Amino acid sequence: MPDAPLNCWLCGRPIATLMQWHHPVPKSKGGMETVPVHPICHQAIHNYFLNSELAKMGNDSAALLERTAMQNFIDWVKDKPPDFHAPTRKRR
Ligand SMILES: [Zn+2]
Secondary structure, three states: OOOOOOEOOOOEOOOOOOOOEEEOHHHHOOOOOOOOEEEEHHHHHHHHOOOOHHHOOOOHHHHHHHHHHHHHHHHHHHOOOOOOOOOOOOOO
């Protein structure tokens, strides 16, 4: 972990202990750069966008936020604590 506090590329909230690296341009599309994101934000990105769409939008997170589903997600997550992570396997 770097010393400087990191902010999430997607939602802009500070990142506490849970962090993942996201490729704005997917690795499969030749993307090299990574940005820090919350695990839950990372999940949302890949829920709402196809890799081909991500490749087109590239490093511009504002382009992702233009999508209504993404705005709704941000509105929902912005009041959550930095380490908040909804369980991904809630149904059995
Ligand atoms: Zn985030």
